[in-house]
Amino acid sequence: MKGKIIIALLIVAVIVGAGYGSFRAKKQYVEQTAIAESKGDFATAIKHFNKVVLIEQLNPVNMGKPTASAHVYRARLYFNNGEVNKALEDLNTAVKMDKKNPEAHFGIALIRLQEGDLKQAEKALSIVIKESPKWVEPYLSRSVAYRKLGEKDKAKADLEKALKLDPKNVAAQTALEFLE
Secondary structure (H helix, E strand, C coil), X not given: CHHHHHHHHHHHHHHHHHHHHHHHHHHHHHHHHHHHHHCCCHHHHHHHHHHHHHHHHHCHHHCCCCXXXXXXXXXXXXXXXXXXXXXXXXXXXXXXXXXXXXXXXXXHHHHHHHHXXXXXXXXXXXXXXXXXXXXXXXXXXXXXXXXXXXXXXXXXXXXXXXXXXXXXXXXXXXXXXXXX
């Protein structure tokens, strides 16, 4: 019995030690990612952040999967590097992991808006607004989709909601003046 307890304690010590080492490595790669991103070197940022994702996959707490927020962050890096398909892949993975993730849906919506897929953009933005009703930017973005779809009243309602949340929002004020 005493031997089993000692073995169990050794296993715990190894796991904790490995966890601490992976925490330090992850922190280092996150810092390297931030430095590369701040310099506009998105390819290098992606390379470093892929190591963060790998460390998350090896972490038993994550059950072999990186977090949804890691996918959202890497999607932003891919997007900024011009890799829209990879960005969408990561955003869709984040949504599969967390169906209500507003940042993932917002990223998908912005890409859909850019591509001109207004119905899908509106759908994704409606999810974002449902999950984060006090976040102003989704109202502004959805108003763009509505305006381009010819739904002026809905666009106006979203802009008014944005102004209710942020009365000094210049983008909402300007867009509302443009609609009227």
